[in-house]
Amino acid sequence: MKNLFYFFSALLISPFMIGQVSGNVNYQNKYQTNNTIDVNFPSHEGIVASVKGLANVKADSYTAIFSTTQTGKTTKEVNELIDQRITKSLTEIKLNKGVETFVDMISFVPVYEYEVEKKVFNRKTYNEVPVGFELKKNIHIKFSDPNQLNDFISILSNYEIYDLVRVDYFSNALETIKKEMMNKAKLLIQEKIKNYELLLGETFANAEKRIADDFVVNLPVEMYNSYEAYNSSSLNLKKSANVNQTNKSTTLYYQPVFNKEFDFIINPAVLEPVIQVQYEVKIFINREKEKKQTAKTDREYILVTPNGDLKPINVNSSKPVY
Template sequence: MKKLFYFSFILFSQFIIGQVSGNVNYQNQYAANTTIDIGFPSSEGIVATVKGLANVKADTYTAIFSTTQTGKTTKEVNDLLDQRIERSLNEIKLKKGVEIFVDMISFVPVYEYEVEKKIFSRKTYNEVPVGFELKKNIHIKFSDPNQLNDFISILSNHEIYDLVRVDYFSNSLETIKKEMMNKAKLLIQEKIKNYELLLGETFTNVEKRITDGFVVNLPVEMYKSYEAYNSSSLNLKKSADVNQANKSTTLYYQPIFGKEFDFIINSSVLEPVIQVQYEVKIFINREKEKKQVAKTDKEFILITPNGDLKNLNINTPKQIH
């Protein structure tokens, strides 16, 4: 009886561990770095680098819904679409802190093919206008992400279903960037001091070059897709007809992992966020000292016939290595 219980526990434990990884691993979406691969510095010098990541929660959002209306006349098309949009927006405007903008996209005629029958020749298909198609986009700005479900419910009641995208905005990006630069400055100074201690040298008077930059990733750019299914394999003849079922495609938010960064601001991510990356690099040329310019202390003054005094710059700067 004890052996049976132990065997069952092992199976259950493996099932739990498999669920923690998630179904996304059916298609091997993750490529883990299991070893550290560090390039050796060049003979001329070394590079000190610091990378930072900040997860910034959005302050406001803009959802874009697409609407389409067709009809036989321009008046019919305009009236039908305006009625749908107006009824929807009257309900949405009752929500707190909401701004709305309607964007005109296109207004084009719609054509169909008309068959021209001839007795002694082939059929001829002619395009003829049969109506008009009108497209408009509804932009909704809001600050509470929970309101998006309310907007979808209201718009769907008026046959508006196409949610094109949701954009994220933050008023604190400039403050976050300054904070990241300050953190990176302290860390890279610490790295350079550590290199000096390890090498028993000082880099005070050697040549240095610096570069840095930011990358901002929005949630709309960070979604991936996968299909999770397990199909059976059949040993069939080539002539066999196989009807495969349509597989459901899933979208999920995939943020940038924080494992490659020296520091992270707001490391825990629950909802989709704006992610800001910052990197600074300093190249230290250990073989080359800074160029210094020395000048003589002598000054020469020219007295003009009018009695004016002018300084003559006849000193030649010398470079000291």
């Protein structure tokens, strides 16, 4: 009896354990097909040899953009208040080594509100009147150590700057990585073509060939998905029943391109958000054209002379050979 209890307990717990391993994202089936690179060829009869490569490139510099807003009754007040906040925060941020900053002017507009005009025998009239100004600026911070971002957020929050708009990733190694990917793809596609020749027992040396290739670069800011983690109860209620649903927490997570569709991968293990470079090369081999050319070349034409002699004709020449 005790063994049966443990057995059924294991059955009840095991689905929960599997769910924890796969992640809560599977509650809503948020995993989607990756938009991986795909180089298309015109439709022709023949053989297409293709190679796909993926490179995960760690960024060597970052740019974080924070947005700040200031309101006030006069233009002087607005400018003084926002400049004080930005200047003091950037003075602390620049104490970090290798940090560069830039302040981007976004907008400076008047702010309006409605004033009620009361009349004895008429309806209320709402007039829009200016009450102040709103100034928006963005702070750009360039840095090389990703751990510094937490320090920047802490400093800026002390001056009521909370809005982290985005973080851009940059790498100086992209051109080198692209050349490495092209060299790897060249060796692999040559190996594939040789394998096709062995399987078919023929050579493609004289066949018509066409080639196409392309790169796609995916930045981390483009690769975030969202989902809501919850499990709601289903109730059999009347249509007239009032149901008040609570707001669900939305989670964002980094979803890189899966590495399952590629012939080779550079730096396959991904721990942090990275720049992902995809490369694909395709070679189209027109075997039909080669066979027609071979068949035409193998034909022999014989001319019978008036004397009854047989003379071969050179098909590549306009004149017969006597």
